[in-house]
Amino acid sequence: MSDFIGDWHSLLVLLLAGFLPNEVWRMLGLWLGGGIDEESELLVWVRAVATAILAGVIAQILVLPPGALASIPAELRYGAVAVGVVVFMVTRRSILFGVVSGELVMIAGKWWLG
Amino acid sequence: MALPALDSPNWQGTAAAFALGLRSVVSTILTLVLFATYIGIGALAHDTHFSLFWALASTLFVWAGPAQIILLSTLGSGATVIQAALAVAVSAIRLFPMVVSVLPMLRMPQTRKRQLILPSHFIAVTLWVECFRLLPQVPRERRIAFVNGLGSGLVAMSMTATLIGYQLAANLPSLFGAAILLLTPLAFLLSTARNCRQLSDVVALVLGIALFPLVSLLHTGVDILISGVSAGTIAYGVHRWRRRP
Numbered sequence A: 001m002s003d004f005i006g007d008w009h010s011l012l013v014l015l016l017a018g019f020l021p022n023e024v025w026r027m028l029g030l031w032l033g034g035g036i037d038e039e040s041e042l043l044v045w046v047r048a049v050a051t052a053i054l055a056g057v058i059a060q061i062l063v064l065p066p067g068a069l070a071s072i073p074a075e076l077r078y079g080a081v082a083v084g085v086v087v088f089m090v091t092r093r094s095i096l097f098g099v100v101s102g103e104l105v106m107i108a109g110k111w112w113l114g
Numbered sequence B: 001m002a003l004p005a006l007d008s009p010n011w012q013g014t015a016a017a018f019a020l021g022l023r024s025v026v027s028t029i030l031t032l033v034l035f036a037t038y039i040g041i042g043a044l045a046h047d048t049h050f051s052l053f054w055a056l057a058s059t060l061f062v063w064a065g066p067a068q069i070i071l072l073s074t075l076g077s078g079a080t081v082i083q084a085a086l087a088v089a090v091s092a093i094r095l096f097p098m099v100v101s102v103l104p105m106l107r108m109p110q111t112r113k114r115q116l117i118l119p120s121h122f123i124a125v126t127l128w129v130e131c132f133r134l135l136p137q138v139p140r141e142r143r144i145a146f147v148n149g150l151g152s153g154l155v156a157m158s159m160t161a162t163l164i165g166y167q168l169a170a171n172l173p174s175l176f177g178a179a180i181l182l183l184t185p186l187a188f189l190l191s192t193a194r195n196c197r198q199l200s201d202v203v204a205l206v207l208g209i210a211l212f213p214l215v216s217l218l219h220t221g222v223d224i225l226i227s228g229v230s231a232g233t234i235a236y237g238v239h240r241w242r243r244r245p
Helices: A008-035 A041-063 A067-071 A074-090 A095-113 B014-027 B029-047 B052-061 B065-076 B081-092 B095-106 B113-122 B125-137 B140-171 B174-195 B199-218 B223-242
Strands: none
Touching: A008 B052, A008 B065, A008 B081, A008 B095, A008 B113, A041 A074, A041 B065, A041 B081, A041 B095, A041 B174, A041 B199, A041 B223, A067 B029, A067 B174, A074 A095, A074 B174, A095 B029, A095 B174, B014 B029, B014 B140, B029 B052, B029 B065, B029 B125, B029 B140, B029 B174, B052 B065, B052 B140, B065 B081, B065 B174, B081 B223, B095 B113, B095 B125, B095 B140, B113 B140, B125 B140, B125 B174, B140 B174, B174 B199, B199 B223
């Protein structure tokens, strides 16, 4: 049971570093939302920064991979994602086809490399 | 699966509207993307040594894929609580305009703020997109119940996916574990690319990916923030420059 719950310290970290800094923006939107123009310049900047942060996280997982993903050579990780992006674009932005083909390239590549 | 007409008796009562919201979970391809993303998050939580309860609680309470991945990958790579909280807070600013744009569709003159707390918590990119697609087909007085149903359904499904991903990462051979971990960057990259509406969005995405490896060489502990704020600000500059008269 303690394996399932883990330690209280990491749950406190989840509250302080995960729940609160994330939820505060939703509640601010609820409390102060009325007077803000959705197309305002500030919100265009906010959206661009949020997108770029997410892009950085995507790069982080690929460049400094966690856990089992570290067993895949870097060229194969990048190649699989590149194929996924190309397939996504030629299938008129199908997320499904892009994800599946990227996965297949990585699995087949690792199989072939042994 | 189509929703009943606006004047249909099927909309009578809060419970019926909640159930119709719950049912709408299966009406979208985004559910599949969300499922894949949360399988990846569950696997990531396992491989960065968090407990299963921690992973499930993060899906329920944080309920924002990017924030959860940032939290896992920053804490997993040794960042302090403050550094992780800062990165999560900056990435979550985007929730603010989402909530601001959805609430006018839910609000009625007699609506109280506390009735909107739960729908606000459910708002993340998937629900935000679905609200714009589905709410025009929902009678205004039933929209809060409908969104609560849809949100509960998406959270329950995502917690199931978190559980499955965690267990798969714990029990599968390393090749399949790696395949599940690759789901996260692939699904996020492609769903973000799909949501790009303006040139500034595309620049932010491409530059954000390109800058991170360079900034990470500095080992600042807030690499994600530095690369994100720089790439995002440059993308905003491109947007301003293009709109010049």
